[in-house]
Amino acid sequence: MLVYTKNISKAELNKIALDKDKIESFDKRDEAGNYRLEPFMRVRSNTSRTNKPKFWYPIYVSKDLKDITLTKKNNYHKVFPIDNDREFTWKTKPETFEKRNVGDYFVAVEQQGQIIILHKYREQQVIKNLWMDKKYFPEFQGTNLLKNLLGKNLFSYPKSLYAVLDTLKIMTSNNDIILDFFAGSGTTGHAVLEMNKQDGGKRQFILVEQLDEHISVCKERLKKVTAQEGLLSGNFVSCELMSYNEVFMERIQSAESSEELLDIWRDMSKDSVLNWYVKPHKPMEAEEHFITINDVEKQKQLLAALLDKNQLYVHLSEIEDETFKVSEADKLLNKNFYKGGDDV
Ligand SMILES: C[S@@+](CC[C@H](N)C(=O)[O-])C[C@H]1O[C@@H](n2cnc3c(N)ncnc32)[C@H](O)[C@@H]1O
Incomplete structure (x- = not known):
């Protein structure tokens, strides 16, 4: 996969997990997304109170475990990062702790008489260089998937739906417009609809294709997918360039x-x-x-x-030229399409 960007600051990959076992490990969810709880104590052979003294400080926890603070309070548990009598450190310095200590970012639990401080760890995964999972194989999730959807084999070697879906997961956000200039069997459109279904997003797609046979596979496929149950929003308009x-x-x-x-x-x-x-x-x-x-x-x-x-085709700039007899409806459609109007 080659990735190009005009603006490198916009080319950040989304922080999410793609592998099933990783996704499942983020077992909790709040309004900001999936997360899991992890110990705030850093237990490593090379971290200790002595070599990282700034990461060693007390955290005060109320008796009912609901209030967690760095401010010294009477009748609160005074918790240090100690495990099996060894002095380790916390994961951050106190300033960072203070900044993050909002809402329920930190959680305190009692285990065998000890107070353990946990923190939210948001869904993420280092994206691998090689996508070897079976879900990415074109044979199963491309050819077979399309054959099951359309009843026959109409396109040679379509990409796996999941290869495109996972690409959208790491590269797009809810209101993006996704353009595939070489649409083929329409895997990209299918993946956008599936992605919206999964996360309630409102992504749109523009597919471009030149071969009549591929256009018909594409349309047939998208009709089937949008008709499937459970799609939150899914419809599409198909336009042809005006021939000259x-x-x-x-x-x-x-x-x-x-x-x-x-x-x-x-x-x-x-x-x-x-x-x-x-x-x-x-x-x-x-x-x-x-x-x-x-x-x-x-x-x-x-x-x-x-x-x-x-x-070969009528240029947009010639749309008012009487020679081409462009209908008023087509003019309106073009105006809305190119200007991003809502009333198409
Ligand atoms: C490899 S296929 C894309 C397969 C697609 N990603 C899929 O998995 O279903 C490339 C497609 O690009 C189309 N194509 C090539 N040049 C084009 C052009 N200049 N304008 C529009 N479509 C083009 C071809 O007809 C072909 O269907």
Whole structure:
């Protein structure tokens, strides 16, 4: 996976766990997310009161264990980081303790007559370089998953849904728009819907695809997924670029004879945008020469080469041009799409 960013400060990975055993170890939850409780005492062979004296100080805990403070109080337990008579340290200096001691960040429990101080440890995991878990295998969670959803095998080697899902987990937040310029079978759209379902997020997606067969797999898949039970919000709009020269490309591709191609050429010289080096006016000899080529495939290549490929579709900047007869509804749709309006 290659990751690029325009702004490195925005390229932080989210702090979350991806592996099942790690996720399960964060067994508690509050409004800020999942966490587990860990001892606030640092028990390591190389940490001791002597070599880290600033990390050694008393913590006062009320008899009912509810109040935990650094302020000396009568009738409170005075707790030091001692384990089996060995003097260790706390995990932070007192200043940091004070800062973190808000709400129920610290918890005191009594175990065998000893007061233990615990603290909240938020869900996180060092993201591994190699994603080897079975859930990332394209065979099972890509090919088979898609086959089960659509009833047949319509796309070769789609990525695993979970590879994309976990990528979204570490890289996106609730209101992001996720763009996949090479949508293929639509794994990214599926993963965004699944992600929103899991965490109640409102992520949106934009998928771009050029091949008709892949577009239909993509749409079919997203229809099935959005229809599945339990989706909080899930719908999508599918748009096609408005064809210009592409109309001629399609005619050229499906033509079967030289005569047909000659007709297309005549239409092209009236209604298409030809490459700058092509003179729209064709003398008769050029037509005669075209006929003598006598090879439909070669003639197709020749005509395709005449068309300006930058004009295959109508440009947004030409939307008001009467030549293209863009409907008012399409104009509104474009306006909302490109300006991020709400009333699409
Ligand atoms: C490897 S596939 C993507 C697979 C997808 N991530 C999945 O797991 O289902 C790449 C896709 O990009 C499409 N593609 C390639 N060039 C494109 C372009 N210029 N514009 C739009 N789509 C393009 C191809 O048709 C193909 O479907």
